[in-house]
Amino acid sequence: MIVIEGLEKSFDGRPVLRGLDLTIQDGESLVVIGRSGCGKSVLLKHLIGLMRPESGHVYIDGNDLTTMREEQLNELRKRFGMVFQGAALFDSLSVGENVALPLREHTRLSEKDIRKRVSEKLGLVELEGIEDARPSSLSGGMKKRVGLARAIAMDPEFVLYDEPTTGLDPIMADAINSLIRNLQKKLSITSVAVTHDMRSAYRIADKIAMLHDGKIIYKGTPDEIRRCQDSRVCQFISGSASGPITDS
Amino acid sequence: MNSNQATLGAHAIGQKVVGGIEQVGSASLFFLRVVRAVPGFWKKSHLIFEQMVAIGVESMPLVFVTSIFTGGVAAVQAAYQFQDYVPMRYLGSVIGKSVVIELGPVLTALVVAGRVGASIAAELGTMRVTEQIDALETIGISPIRFLAVPRLLAGMIMLPLITVFSDFLAIGGAYVVAILSLDVATNTFMEGLRLFFHLRDVLGGLVKSLFFGVVITMMGCYFGFNAEGGAEGVGKATTRAVVSSCLLILILDYMLASLLFRVIFV
Numbered sequence: 001m002i003v004i005e006g007l008e009k010s011f012d013g014r015p016v017l018r019g020l021d022l023t024i025q026d027g028e029s030l031v032v033i034g035r036s037g038c039g040k041s042v043l044l045k046h047l048i049g050l051m052r053p054e055s056g057h058v059y060i061d062g063n064d065l066t067t068m069r070e071e072q073l074n075e076l077r078k079r080f081g082m083v084f085q086g087a088a089l090f091d092s093l094s095v096g097e098n099v100a101l102p103l104r105e106h107t108r109l110s111e112k113d114i115r116k117r118v119s120e121k122l123g124l125v126e127l128e129g130i131e132d133a134r135p136s137s138l139s140g141g142m143k144k145r146v147g148l149a150r151a152i153a154m155d156p157e158f159v160l161y162d163e164p165t166t167g168l169d170p171i172m173a174d175a176i177n178s179l180i181r182n183l184q185k186k187l188s189i190t191s192v193a194v195t196h197d198m199r200s201a202y203r204i205a206d207k208i209a210m211l212h213d214g215k216i217i218y219k220g221t222p223d224e225i226r227r228c229q230d231s232r233v234c235q236f237i238s239g240s241a242s243g244p245i246t247d248s
Numbered sequence: 249m250n251s252n253q254a255t256l257g258a259h260a261i262g263q264k265v266v267g268g269i270e271q272v273g274s275a276s277l278f279f280l281r282v283v284r285a286v287p288g289f290w291k292k293s294h295l296i297f298e299q300m301v302a303i304g305v306e307s308m309p310l311v312f313v314t315s316i317f318t319g320g321v322a323a324v325q326a327a328y329q330f331q332d333y334v335p336m337r338y339l340g341s342v343i344g345k346s347v348v349i350e351l352g353p354v355l356t357a358l359v360v361a362g363r364v365g366a367s368i369a370a371e372l373g374t375m376r377v378t379e380q381i382d383a384l385e386t387i388g389i390s391p392i393r394f395l396a397v398p399r400l401l402a403g404m405i406m407l408p409l410i411t412v413f414s415d416f417l418a419i420g421g422a423y424v425v426a427i428l429s430l431d432v433a434t435n436t437f438m439e440g441l442r443l444f445f446h447l448r449d450v451l452g453g454l455v456k457s458l459f460f461g462v463v464i465t466m467m468g469c470y471f472g473f474n475a476e477g478g479a480e481g482v483g484k485a486t487t488r489a490v491v492s493s494c495l496l497i498l499i500l501d502y503m504l505a506s507l508l509f510r511v512i513f514v
Contacts, residue, residue, distance in 0.1 A: 045382070049385075050382050050385055070390065074388040074389075074390065075388065077388040078387075078388045080386060081386070082383070082386040084382070084383060085379070086378055086379060088378060088380050088382065088383035089380075089383075090375075090380055090383070090384075091380070101387065102389075105388070105389050106387075106388060150383075150387070160386075
């Protein structure tokens with residue numbers, strides 16, 4: 001279980017997270033929605049220790065990640081996988097080497113077993129047989145799927161998705177949404193995605209939380225959020241320019 | 249200029265100075281983190297080997313051309329200054345000393361700083377802005393250990409080796425020019441070369457090049473790791489890496505020369 005308590009973070013004196021509280025249950029698929037620049041990716045980076053908060057705590061199964069040393073964090077990160085907005089594939093490595101990297105660094109598997117595991121993970125994201133391709137030769141959707149294969153290479157308990165469908169055409173976006181949902185069911189992982197794409201949020205979420213003004217202002221199931229009476233949530237999910245949320 | 253403008257000017261200069269001091273502190277802390285990650289890294293020799301090829305072997309053509317012409321021009325300039333005052337049998341001595349002590353290590357380092365420092369900063373800067381460095385961290389791999397340590401070790405190994413290569417080529421270039429256009433006989437040049445040759449001079453030059461290897465790779469890594477924004481940020485990081493490497497090489501050259509040739513090798 002992930003528990004976030006009173007998380008605060010600011011950049012150049014501008015507060016982004018202002019005492020954020022959130023709990024994510026094991027096996028749950030939580031989607032955090034909110035406007036661009038509201039701090040969704042910042043929140044995600046705190047969950048895996050890429051950023052340190054000014055105050056507040058992030059507990060992973062009771063262990064406070066914010067007070068861990070680098071070595072402890074690296075150990076904890078083996079339980080996580082993260083899919084980046086731009087996929088963040090290592091462009092000096094082939095697709096197969098990208099997926100194999102965590103296995104080569106953290107396990108004593110033989111080369112044969114690593115190749116087998118890489119092929120299995122690429123199969124899960126429906127990209128069999130592209131081990132030798134270079135990341136630069138892949139489309140945006142394929143890169144995201146390779147990023148997902150790399151994220152699940154170590155069979156993580158938690159997978160974090162940063163804007164999983166941004167920059168993809170609607171058909172590819174839907175394919176990625178299905179993939180995320182299927183993987184979550186197949187592998188029983190806890191997943192946390194941040195997005196402003198409501199179609200994606202409805203497809204992959206068990207629970208949706210809305211981040212606004214540095215805090216979670218609403219959390220509920222997709223059905224509950226559709227019926228929500230909070231004017232800020234209504235404005236965001238209907239995509240209306242007029243309402244309490246303004247550009248300023 | 250009124251007092252308001254003077255205050256603003258002083259404030260701006262003050263901010264620049266504080267920013268510069270912060271940068272030096274931050275770069276020093278980065279270097280310490282890299283050094284702390286070195287023990288036990290020899291097990292990852294394939295990563296060091298890859299960087300040795302990128303830093304050393306791929307710099308050879310550039311060093312080849314630079315060294316040959318540096319040696320040639322050194323011979324021409326020395327002969328010009330010797331006219332009527334110094335016998336030409338000392339040409340080899342002057343060339344040998346100036347190449348192994350100064351020209352070989354410093355010019356090689358400056359050329360490599362331009363090529364390798366820029367390449368490291370651009371590669372790591374791109375990895376930073378495309379979140380590849382974050383991705384390494386999320387899979388539990390220390391980017392310092394995986395990216396910076398192999399570059400540092402490869403730089404420390406390869407700079408002295410390229411410098412030896414450069415020393416030979418520069419002396420060779422000077423010899424060819426001396427024979428073909430300065431009417432100096434082979435025996436005269438070689439005798440001069442042997443006359444004041446001391447192994448400590450070569451050693452001093454190689455010690456300097458080892459430190460230059462540290463400076464070039466660390467400046468490339470530091471500015472690459474701290475690149476911000478997109479293509480513009482990577483461009484700035486690359487420029488800063490090359491400029492700071494070149495400046496530090498020249499400053500360090502003076503300091504090491506003072507230490508080595510006025511204290512240690514006296």
